[in-house]
Amino acid sequence: MNIVIATDSFKGSASSLEVAGFIEKGIRRVTPGANIVKLPLADGGEGTVEALTSTLEGRYVEREVTGPLGEKVKAKFGIINDRIAVIEMAEASGLTLIKEEDKNPFITTTYGTGELIKAALDFDVKEILIGIGGSATNDGGVGMAQALGGSFKDADNLEIPFGARALEKIQYIDLAGLDKRLAHTKITVLSDVTNPLCGENGASFVYGPQKGASSSEEIQELDSLLRSYGEKLEEKLGRTFIDVVGSGAAGGLGAGLMAFCNAEVNSGIEKILEIIRLREYVESADLVITGEGKMDFQSVQGKAPIGVAKIANAFKVPVVAVVGSEGDQANQVYKHGIDLVIDIINKPMKIQEAMKNVEKLTEDAGEKVMRAYLLRKFLGR
Numbered sequence: 001m002n003i004v005i006a007t008d009s010f011k012g013s014a015s016s017l018e019v020a021g022f023i024e025k026g027i028r029r030v031t032p033g034a035n036i037v038k039l040p041l042a043d044g045g046e047g048t049v050e051a052l053t054s055t056l057e058g059r060y061v062e063r064e065v066t067g068p069l070g071e072k073v074k075a076k077f078g079i080i081n082d083r084i085a086v087i088e089m090a091e092a093s094g095l096t097l098i099k100e101e102d103k104n105p106f107i108t109t110t111y112g113t114g115e116l117i118k119a120a121l122d123f124d125v126k127e128i129l130i131g132i133g134g135s136a137t138n139d140g141g142v143g144m145a146q147a148l149g150g151s152f153k154d155a156d157n158l159e160i161p162f163g164a165r166a167l168e169k170i171q172y173i174d175l176a177g178l179d180k181r182l183a184h185t186k187i188t189v190l191s192d193v194t195n196p197l198c199g200e201n202g203a204s205f206v207y208g209p210q211k212g213a214s215s216s217e218e219i220q221e222l223d224s225l226l227r228s229y230g231e232k233l234e235e236k237l238g239r240t241f242i243d244v245v246g247s248g249a250a251g252g253l254g255a256g257l258m259a260f261c262n263a264e265v266n267s268g269i270e271k272i273l274e275i276i277r278l279r280e281y282v283e284s285a286d287l288v289i290t291g292e293g294k295m296d297f298q299s300v301q302g303k304a305p306i307g308v309a310k311i312a313n314a315f316k317v318p319v320v321a322v323v324g325s326e327g328d329q330a331n332q333v334y335k336h337g338i339d340l341v342i343d344i345i346n347k348p349m350k351i352q353e354a355m356k357n358v359e360k361l362t363e364d365a366g367e368k369v370m371r372a373y374l375l376r377k378f379l380g381r
Contacts, residue, residue, distance in 0.1 A: 140256050
């Protein structure tokens with residue numbers, strides 16, 4: 001029996017690799033001889049580096065870079081086959097690096113993300129894959145560009161400081177100092193975000209509140225800052241970014257990567273599934289198990305389990321999702337190729353208890369998956 005386990009992480013609780021391992025243990029309680037392939041997943045957010053680097057047997061590199069508030073943080077990225085680097089902007093510029101009371105999108109910077117890109121270029125890679133989920137920033141990627149040699153000066157010919165609030169000070173943009181290696185390196189953005197840079201569906205209105213914007217006035221100000229910045233980019237480069245799909249990802253880092261690194265924006269999960277060659281494994285599978293931390297109505301919008309189900313459906317292979325919890329309208333996923341959702345929560349409990357016992361709960365869920373599959377086979381006779 002051939003089983004493919006391709007799950008996303010249970011964020012804050014277990015990595016995608018750990019989740020797959022827990023499910024495998026549960027399966028082997030029932031069918032110890034099953035042939036199981038584990039393919040940890042991510043969609044461009046947390047866990048992207050680990051998922052790709054572990055699956056493709058790459059190696060990790062750690063560097064000290066500038067954090068979102070200007071402090072020093074340690075961040076890792078992956079090198080695969082000495083040709084591809086995998087970066088998560090959240091490692092350097094992510095929300096998880098900031099205490100709740102310190103969140104402030106007006107002052108956070110993507111400078112450390114630029115430092116990670118520069119460090120990856122030092123390995124002479126041909127392509128950099130960069131996941132941009134989990135951002136704490138709203139600076140349009142200006143900090144990243146500064147780390148890579150770009151210059152943004154105010155009316156007094158001084159370099160602007162970090163953060164979105166400084167965007168209004170930009171009078172001169174000089175890209176002559178940008179790292180020349182960028183021109184010879186393919187930059188691929190992995191993102192499940194399609195928001196434009198500005199407007200009601202833009203970076204500030206949709207994601208500003210989770211980054212610390214506490215009022216409608218602050219959100220409007222952030223949006224105005226990005227719009228002014230977008231207009232200056234268009235004036236400098238002759239290209240518009242304000243309404244481009246994906247330009248609003250990571251507080252406008254999507255636009256910055258397009259503008260300064262000539263990046264190509266891809267659906268995170270689709271690109272990752274292509275890289276790990278999921279289709280080849282699913283083609284000969286009897287069962288596919290996927291999952292994520294919380295499954296709800298948002299899961300159908302470019303999340304990992306739906307991408308997995310789409311491929312499995314093409315080969316008529318049944319798909320079961322093991323999830324940390326079910327949210328509003330989780331049953332929407334049944335319209336998108338998932339046959340069964342199994343929640344690891346097996347009794348009333350607080351989220352803290354579930355996170356503490358995630359290993360046993362997920363193992364038990366893995367056993368349930370196997371028993372449900374065998375029952376299906378029995379009834380099919």
